[in-house]
Amino acid sequence: MAALTLLLRTLARVVRRELRSFLSVGLNNFFLLAALMAYSAIVNGMAPWDSLPFFLLLSVLMLFPMSSDPLAKIPPSRLELWPFSTRERIALRVISFAVSPILWIALALLVLSRRFALALLFLAVALPIQVVAALAARAARSLPTIQPLRHIPRLPGRTGGLIRHNLRQLASALDFYAALIISVSAALYRWFDPKANSVGFAPLAMLIALVLSTPAQSSFGLESDSGLTRYALLPLKGWRVLLAKDAAFFIVTLTMVLPLWDIRAIGAAATFTFVAITLGRYPSLVLQPPQLPWRFASGNFRFSVAQLVLGAAIGFAQIRTTPSLLIATFVAWLISLAAGARYWDKLHHPGISASRR
């Protein structure tokens, strides 16, 4: 029994760590926007209903990678090899659900809201999502050919393979799926709502660009040490490496905005994206905020605020004025690419002492 208790305590620690990894959403641009909307509603004496769909979208997406089965955290072979009796194994299986993150969240909801129905509703939503996620993961393991990311094609050109790699990395952050849901909703609104107002297309496009903007602060956040070594070995100038990252970013943003089929919307999204990448260059290369796959990207607070404020201000100004602001942000992006490339080349130049790296 002592061994079981110890194991459960370890599992609880692992679950706590996992839950903490989801806190990355706190420095995500989409979350910051929703929080800002909620705050301004409360300050003005209104209920923060407008921000609720955003918070719901964030929460539902985070439920997919959150494993409700804590025993899944133990490598199956290790679990099999431990000398537990059948009775102990059954006990472990049953008691392990006590440290399930889903149960903890439901309990927290119960304590905070004092509404049993709300906690029950959460479980009713969370558990099917967990089942779907577990089945999808199992199917992907047993039938590798159905993995959707596999179907991202190689793009032409010298760095086409790198762009494919970068596209796959972008698609392994939850930001991508939040933007995808908004993009699909926006397209449905655009094409199937008879009352669809074209004035709303550009702000919708900017919202998509905003949801995708945090990963611009951690372009290399998902690279393993092994992957970074390969980058250092490739005979590529820094501008090519960074351009391959930026190209993936533009491809994703434009693909999601294109269904709106509105030139002003595409212009606004492009402007926002140029601003987001330009401002994200420094944290991406120098600050390197940590990033985990299947989590929302996390940025640096100051740079996130700058991305939100400047991106939105310049984006809205661009809608009302001329393409000159789009051109201006494009030039700013080019300058950031040149400066970032210079930094990259210095960093990977063996003539520079390691103490300066």
Next chain:
Amino acid sequence: MIHCANITKRFASLIAVNDVSLEIPKGICALLGPNGAGKSTLLKILTTLLSPDAGQVSIDNIDIQKDPLAVRRIIGVMPEDLGLFDSLSIAEHLELSGPIYGLSMAETRSRSEQLLRVLGLTRSQDTFLSSCSHGMRKKTSLALALLHNPRAVFLDEPFEGIDPTTADTIRDLLAGIARRGVTVFFTSHILRIVRSLADRTVMIRSGSVVWDSAATPDLRPLEDVYSSLFEPSPTEDVDWLRSPSS
């Protein structure tokens, strides 16, 4: 081919590479030494991954500090951490690498197919690296090192952690490319393979070269030279491993 003069590399108070000078012509050179001797650090310096604190390195008369990109174009490397992307499959790694080194897609595909066949990776070429075994990852990294037909190949422990049949295949492959004029520089702990493959053997300890077969020819077997230079760590009997009742 590989020229390095008075290379020194420090990490805080630790001297990882201490005033190493080597002149390696075409052929196969093996670098031996116990764990922590400085083999991987020296390899990283020779392959532009680390900058030396002092000294000069040139590959095929190109100074790595003056033109690292030119050096990266002519070398193939299997680094210590293998340098692979988890989000790509084995075949996709080769598809990524070929065009970067100036190969056309057709040439990349044709060379990839042959390399995958030689290394026994054809059946698993569509496996994502995150699902590959250590041996498969190692072979993928080796294929990446060879794909662009480099003038010099640097391999960090290519024979460790792979099955004996594949080790023999890799040994034959390296012997073949060396015969065609490629310089092969590798580190290893497997003395049997080093003995059968390398034209020259260099041993380092605490960052310094302590034996070079080119400078000090020794008629003793390699194993004897190795054990005379590197003292085994003191043995201690872990007695509780044999007393299940205690």
